[in-house]
Amino acid sequence: MVFMPLCGKSRDLLWLREQGHKLVGVELSAIAVQAFFKDNGYAPHHVASENFQRYDAEGIRILCGDFFDLSKSDLASVGAVYDRAALIALPPEMRTRYTRHLLSIVPPATKILLITFDYPQADMPGPPFAVSVSEVESLYREHATLRLLSQQDVLTTYPRFRERGVSWLQENCFLLTLHS
Numbered sequence: 398m399v400f401m402p403l404c405g406k407s408r409d410l411l412w413l414r415e416q417g418h419k420l421v422g423v424e425l426s427a428i429a430v431q432a433f434f435k436d437n438g439y440a441p442h443h444v445a446s447e448n449f450q451r452y453d454a455e456g457i458r459i460l461c462g463d464f465f466d467l468s469k470s471d472l473a474s475v476g477a478v479y480d481r482a483a484l485i486a487l488p489p490e491m492r493t494r495y496t497r498h499l500l501s502i503v504p505p506a507t508k509i510l511l512i513t514f515d516y517p518q519a520d521m522p523g524p525p526f527a528v529s530v531s532e533v534e535s536l537y538r539e540h541a542t543l544r545l546l547s548q549q550d551v552l553t554t555y556p557r558f559r560e561r562g563v564s565w566l567q568e569n570c571f572l573l574t575l576h577s
Contacts (some may be wrong), residue, residue: 398418399476400421400422401422401479401480401481403464404423405424405426406424406433406435406436413479413494419456420457420458421458421472421475422459423449423460423461424460425461425462427461434454434459441459448462448463469501475507476508477508478511480512483495484533492528500575505575506574508570509541512570512571513528516565520562528547541576543573544571544574548567
């Protein structure tokens with residue numbers, strides 16, 4: 398099972414499911430969760446629990462609630478994490494808390510595909526926020542083996558960044574394997 402923190406209504410959920418993965422996401426916004434299922438023609442099964450509203454359809458489960466309320470039992474069957482939007486959505490003062498909590502709730506040896514943006518933070522206040530390679534290393538190096546898979550200049554790919562005044566934009570893709 399693949400976990401997507403702060404999944405919103407990402408179409409990545411659909412792509413990952415099409416690749417044969419079962420998914421569990423967490424999202425604070427009920428509007429985003431409901432829009433995801435409606436926009437994709439699903440009528441999810443809905444169950445309320447103590448901390449989450451749970452929506453299930455077609456191998457996709459989205460827990461609507463606070464990421465920091467997730468527990469190990471919520472993610473016991475997870476083997477991978479796809480973080481394309483969570484870490485970069487958080488301001489610097491929340492990233493250590495986010496990382497510690499994530500590491501405390503996923504099983505040992507979980508693999509994390511982490512995608513970040515790096516740019517001069519002074520150019521744009523965020524979100525998304527700039528997260529450098531050195532910050533990722535600082536957050537994860539004690540708990541995981543880190544491999545930088547790619548670094549790409551993507552300013553032309555994301556014109557909204559240039560429109561907001563960003564002078565350069567680098568996308569970094571990491572594979573993190575948590576220690577057993």
